[in-house]
Amino acid sequence: MGNETVDAGALLERTRQRDPAAAEALVEFLHPAVMAVIHRRLPRGTDPQDLAQDVFLKIFANLDGFRGSATSLEAWARRIAFRTCLNQLRRQRSRPELRWADLPEEQVEMLESVVLVSHEPDPGQQASARELLGALLAQLPPKERTLLELLELEQRSLDEVQQLTGWSRINIRVRLHRARRKLRRALARLLKDHEQP
Amino acid sequence: MNNLDGLLTRLIAAAREPATPQPAPSAPPWFARSVVNRWLAESAGAPARSWLSVSRSALACATLIMLVSLAFNFRVVWRRDPPEQIASDSVVSLFLPK
Numbered sequence: 001m002g003n004e005t006v007d008a009g010a011l012l013e014r015t016r017q018r019d020p021a022a023a024e025a026l027v028e029f030l031h032p033a034v035m036a037v038i039h040r041r042l043p044r045g046t047d048p049q050d051l052a053q054d055v056f057l058k059i060f061a062n063l064d065g066f067r068g069s070a071t072s073l074e075a076w077a078r079r080i081a082f083r084t085c086l087n088q089l090r091r092q093r094s095r096p097e098l099r100w101a102d103l104p105e106e107q108v109e110m111l112e113s114v115v116l117v118s119h120e121p122d123p124g125q126q127a128s129a130r131e132l133l134g135a136l137l138a139q140l141p142p143k144e145r146t147l148l149e150l151l152e153l154e155q156r157s158l159d160e161v162q163q164l165t166g167w168s169r170i171n172i173r174v175r176l177h178r179a180r181r182k183l184r185r186a187l188a189r190l191l192k193d194h195e196q197p
Numbered sequence: 198m199n200n201l202d203g204l205l206t207r208l209i210a211a212a213r214e215p216a217t218p219q220p221a222p223s224a225p226p227w228f229a230r231s232v233v234n235r236w237l238a239e240s241a242g243a244p245a246r247s248w249l250s251v252s253r254s255a256l257a258c259a260t261l262i263m264l265v266s267l268a269f270n271f272r273v274v275w276r277r278d279p280p281e282q283i284a285s286d287s288v289v290s291l292f293l294p295k
Binding site: 018020023024025027028031032035049052053056057060061110111114115116118121125126129130132133152153154155180183184187188191 | 201202204205207208209211212213214223224225228229230231232233235236237239240
């Protein structure tokens, strides 16, 4: 850890002086952290390497303004990756409202047995549940959708989310409340659609 | 409402994936070189871009000043008097006691 810290600090300094070799080494060093964020939040139809390039260009463009220590460099890079993904999500159109009639058979079965009757889901139903929830989440604004994914699906702690997003705790709580309310409405519309054929 | 909350909680629980940290794939060999080349090319073009933005701002300022001065001198510009009279009026107004 100590050596890594020293290396990151040295790489940072040399990259600031436009040393290409150091910049390449810095990319290699930060690549796993950046890709971990991108793989989780990759917007549909986006190439991960293209998005990673954009993230690194933003990192380099803001390197002179980075005042943190070498140890906070990875967290800073993760935050830039997260914001780049959010911006990319914002550019995509939100998906249209989900109708019961559009659901594939497996999702209908899963909804009826797991959600409405509360049976334990089997692995196939878990995949259906993920797809259905993804479609419902796609109707939410990107920030709210991402927050629900982080806290409810990935079960990250509030501290982790705060570090990744840079949002205050109160902001996170307010957005989460709003997101749950919107998701509940989306589910209600879907179920109502089922009750009134 | 509570019922709907319960349904949503069950859907989320069913969709939840076990948190198994997956190792992030390493960067392709060309990746770092390509990023750094793009960065260096873009930062080399940055001064030219900043000059471009300065000249655009200067042009916008000049246009604004021109429009403001036109607004202040609107009556003179649109006056229908013959040019000789305007010239003589200007000379007279210059020598009039203030």
